[in-house]
Amino acid sequence: MSMEFETRVTILPSESFEEREKRLESEQDSDEESEPKRFDWQLKRPEDLVLSDFSMYDDDPKPFKIYTRSFVYKNEAQVEKEKQIKIAMADYRKRSRNLSRFDAIAPPKIAELCSSIIPLPIDDDLRLELTPLCNVALEKYNDDNQGVNFVLTDIVKTTWRPGGMYYITFQAQDPSNTHATTFQAQVHKMCRGPPHKVISCAIKT
Numbered sequence: 001m002s003m004e005f006e007t008r009v010t011i012l013p014s015e016s017f018e019e020r021e022k023r024l025e026s027e028q029d030s031d032e033e034s035e036p037k038r039f040d041w042q043l044k045r046p047e048d049l050v051l052s053d054f055s056m057y058d059d060d061p062k063p064f065k066i067y068t069r070s071f072v073y074k075n076e077a078q079v080e081k082e083k084q085i086k087i088a089m090a091d092y093r094k095r096s097r098n099l100s101r102f103d104a105i106a107p108p109k110i111a112e113l114c115s116s117i118i119p120l121p122i123d124d125d126l127r128l129e130l131t132p133l134c135n136v137a138l139e140k141y142n143d144d145n146q147g148v149n150f151v152l153t154d155i156v157k158t159t160w161r162p163g164g165m166y167y168i169t170f171q172a173q174d175p176s177n178t179h180a181t182t183f184q185a186q187v188h189k190m191c192r193g194p195p196h197k198v199i200s201c202a203i204k205t
Helices: 017-034 051-057 076-096 124-144
Strands: 065-067 072-074 118-120 151-161 165-173 181-188 197-203
Touching (some): 051 072, 072 076, 124 165, 124 181
Antiparallel strands (some): 065 072, 118 151, 151 165, 165 181, 181 197
16 A cells, blocks of 8 residues: 655745845844944943043933942932922921821831831722631630630731731621720731731731
């Protein structure tokens, strides 16, 4: 029994010499554009840098600063930004002076503070995330205070610090009492899942 195989060959139109040259030049230009542009000051040794090396940034609307061993360069946009940060931070410190971590307010965005305690807007997704943290905090409180059996009824608000630290204000109710009680708990949410660490849990005074 004989078998026949059909081979199909697609012949592409040939590329002329001129077309090939244009294509190669275009590819070369594309490669050059993909490489980050290096400025003259980036080619110097750090100890050889002088202030005038950065004059190109003087009128740049984007803030720019650089530290060297002998001087610090800041363009006008950076100087103005630092003035705005100083004003914003003074107002922030004034408004947050007597606030606890449970009532923290958001720092000014311009200050770019990465480790501050910030308030989080409560939505359904956050409620699902906070509920087990509140429950574990209440379990500890109930264990530490024999004769009570508080159960979570509502989450009021929360603030958060990078690293998984939550400062939660919530309400709970003991079956022996018809009135809800407000609690505040500091809980460290472990990134690998429970058990989460309860730092503190107490009735709000």
